[in-house]
Amino acid sequence: MIFSKKVSTKRIHPSWKLMISYSILLVLILAVGLYLYNITKKDIVTNAQNQNRLHLSSTINSMDTQFKAMNNLALSIVRNSDLTELARMSASSPNFHLKAYEGKSNMYAFSPMCQLLPIENFFIYMPQSGYILSPYQFTSMDFYYREHNMSMEHYGQWKDTLVNPEMQLQFLPLSNYNSNNKNFLYIMSLDNYLFYSMPAYLCFIIDYEAITQFFSDIEFSNGKYLYVTNNSGEYQFSIGEPPKYSADLAYISTFDYIDDTVSHTFGTETINVIRYTSSTNSWIYYLLEPQSIVSSSLNQYRNMFLLTILSGLCIGIILLYFLSKHNAQPVIQLDAQLQDSIFRTHELESVLEKQQPLIQNSYIRNIMLGRISTRGEMDYIQNYLGLTKTGVKYYVLYIVAYLDETSKLDDDISSFLDESEEFILSSVSSHHTNIISCLEKYFGDPLYLFNPKRHNYALLLMEPSDTQSSPSLSEKFLDFHNEMLERYSIWTIGGTGNPNHFLGNTWKSFQQAQKAVSYASNSHILYNYDSLDLSSDIYYYPSQLEESLINFISAGNLEQTEEIFKFIHRENLEKRSLSYPKMQTLLMELHNTLAKIRYTISDAETNELIANVDHKLKEYLSLKQLEDIASDLCKFFSGRSSKKQTITNIQSYIHENFKDSSLCLAKLSDEFGLSESYLSYLFKEGTGENFSMYLERIRMDEAMKLVKESSAALSSLYLEVGYNNANSFRRAFKKTFGMSAKAVRDNMNQ
Known part of the structure; x- marks a missing residue:
């Protein structure tokens, strides 16, 4: 290849050149700054939504666990024959108070089950007798109602509510009966748990503060609001300061949600809404957050980007002035050299674009030269190249091309180049392009080939295992030979090696094909290795x-x-x-x-x-x-150096270095001299889990050990186990153990 250079006679004043160049640079700085700001803005909004969704789903799962526990308590009560019998008795029944005493003892046995529930108290209301029964109390409903300072004018409504099926399995605000009470009443009919009648109702006094504590991971102080309805859209409870648009929330289920997320405008305020549906009772939780809160978190980044852009503009203007006034002549010389370099770079890029993909070429070369050392590596390469078809055998066709006199120019140039440059230029020459095009026409695409030498082509071919010989190959090669000769005046000869069922043995066929092609001539352009007369006194060990x-x-x-x-x-x-x-x-x-x-x-x-x-x-x-x-x-x-030993060494290295926050697949690749993709495949095959999951498990085990057995500060615990981000550590810990590190330590200290 001959490089040519055009010399421009048009002179441009260096000051103008510099002003145009640096003006473009300043515009690019501004564009990059704006682009990075927009990317960061989108990431912050997305991360905020994902974090809110994660906290919400985790808390709702915990809530569902409490509902299941309440249901289990109801089942335990209906299985108690004493309580069942008591519920069917009237106040005047014989032994009623004795049965009530026994029932109170039985109820006390259920107290431990309720200690972890978000309730203040629970009792059974028995309408047959008009009494209520709890672990600590047996009294009439009238006395219970007065004792809790509830409004007597609503007493009839209270009694109707307790037995109304439509009011069951809902959070009923007790503020309807006592304005100072923020708690809720949750009613479960025990009659639904038996085949025979049990006219009694299990009532839970839900502690509002305990419910609020469940959602402590969500910061409601900054304008967030949680709105909860049942599957019929009826309001259950809410957490946070009621917004001014709260009256419009009755229609929140009708919004157009995409992936359970929507941005809706209430008046002049835009609110981001995240919806999550409970899998236990189908309650729907809506988390509302003003979009202005998310935008406010961008102030720091906006200021940083503005400072960066302004700094870049100031520096650019100073450089523009200084270089324009004082360095015009050196810039002219530099520009001339730069233009020459750019021209050569474009030429080189054009050359590289016409080459075969380097990875495939390297793999085919290593297969044919017998450089694939292990069966695992061969399997990986075979999958990468797509050579996974069964019932085939592989062999090599070795082709040598002889160019006519018009190609002498390429040969003359190559005499001034080293071997590597000759290979690159040969690969992009018009002759090479013509040969590759013709090979694809007759032998299919993709071609599995590489160039052992200039104008030499080693082609990997396949044929069915049950084929004894390949007469079609001779016909294909003859057609290929004739077309190359007629269209491009290129004479080609070829040699084929013996087929092998295992791709890893292709090196034998390559050497045989290379030997066979040396016997080809004008009269016999294609030789098969088996047809050679090798009865000579020259040993074979290349x-x-x-x-x-x-x-x-x-x-x-x-x-x-x-x-x-x-x-x-x-x-x-x-x-x-x-x-x-x-x-x-x-x-x-x-x-x-x-x-x-x-x-x-x-x-x-x-x-x-x-x-x-x-x-x-x-x-x-x-x-x-x-x-x-x-x-x-x-x-x-x-x-x-067995595969098993390699995996063992990798595991040992991870155990010794898991506290290093920079530990990653790339670092392991450098340490063990394996490609990242093959190391990942080898590790997954040997351990049954991928590298990231394995590393997280090791780090979480160590974190739990530190939480339980040491007094290390939880705020810096993430640094002790190899994390460089506290939020990432907290999410991983809660995902692994179902609770935060603080909750684990608090439980231990109780």
Whole structure:
């Protein structure tokens, strides 16, 4: 490729150049500042809504637990035969007061169940006798009503309410009967729990302060308001200062909710509403928050961004003035160099865009050269490339292209470049593009290929396992050859290796195809390795095969190591007739390869297995003896670097460094020399959970231990277990244990 440069004769005054350049820069600073402000604004609003939704759902789940406990208490009461019998008795029945005394004792036994409920008291109202029964009281309803200072003019309404089915399972405000009482009455008919009649009603006095405490995670002091209705839209209770638009909340269920969220305007005020429905009693909770509260939290960021923008503008104006007046000439020279660099950069980007994806090219190269060390890595690459089809076998077609005289220009340029530059320029040349286009036409897309050398193409192909031969390949290659010759004057020859059912053995087919193509000629443009006459006195042990053997042994891959020795045996003892001197030379080269691997092991790591290898290396050489040595070396390296051991090492590293807030997948990748994607896959396969969940579990276990066994301050606890954000720690702790760290410690101190 020849780089050309256009030289402009038009002169522009340097002051104008600088003013235009820095004016654009100042505009960009302003645009970036506004963009970052808008992004931050959206994030704050979204995070605020998510945090409110999380607190609301957590609290409602706790409320549902209390309702279930109240229901369980009702079940326990109806199963008590004494209480059932008492409910059916009148005040004049024989032994009524004796039964009441026994019933009071039974009710007292239920007191522990109610200590954790958000109630002030509970009692059973028995309309047959007109009495109420609680753990601490047995009296007439009239006396109970007067004792609690409730208005006598509403006494009839009170009695009707207790037996009215429409008033059951609701929060009924006691302020209707005593204006100073903020609590609620919650009625459950015990008759609904039995097949036979039990005319009694379980009544709970719900403590308003306890209910408010349930929602303590939500700050109602800043204008938030909780409005609760049943599934029929009837008001139950609310928390927070009633807003001026509270009369309009009767229609809150008719708003247009999207994902249980809506922004609605009441008069001149916009309110964000979050809706959550209980899974236990279908009550609907509405959390309302003025949008102005969210906007006020942006003041700090708005001021920061304004300061940044103004600072950037001031600095830009100073630079504009200084450089325009004092550095015009150096800028002209710098501009000329910059334009030249930009031109070359654009040319290079154009070259890179035409290359095959680097990752795929690298994987195909490593497969064909036998550089994939472990079965796990091969499985991962196979899934990445999409080569997961079963019932197929893989083989390599090796193609060499010979260009005509019009391509000499490329050859002349390449003589001035090193090997890597030659490969890049070759990859983007018009000849390369034509060859790739023609390969895609005849052999499908995507192409699994790489360039071993310039104008050489190694193509990975597949065919069904039950196919004995591929006559269609010869026809495809002939059509490909003819089209390349007729359209582009490019002569091509090819060679194919033997197929393998396992993708990891493709290196054999690659070396065979490379050997076969060297036999191709004008009269026979495509050779199959099986058709070659190899009855010669030249042994087969190329450098690529030696490199693959070293890689497989060093990775402890016994399966591929044995496959290489089978391949060496077949190539040198079955397909060739080697003389004794040539055979000894082959054995000596294999010996040298194994010795090279052996001496990468330090004296400190030497064990009985390696001592046995040293002894065998000094004995009489034979192919079987060398294969045994390779097997022993594989066993040694397998024990040192097995997948299970790698996972164990990763787990140990996490346990030792979980307090480091910067611990992440990227850091583990650097520590263990594995790609992030493969390390994540390996960890999930070995432990059954992904890295982030595993790390969170370790940190939460340590956090719980510190809460229970130490006096560490809860406000800084998150730093002790590797978090750099207190809110993230609190959410994770509550999600894991169902309560906050403060609640755990408070329970311990009680």
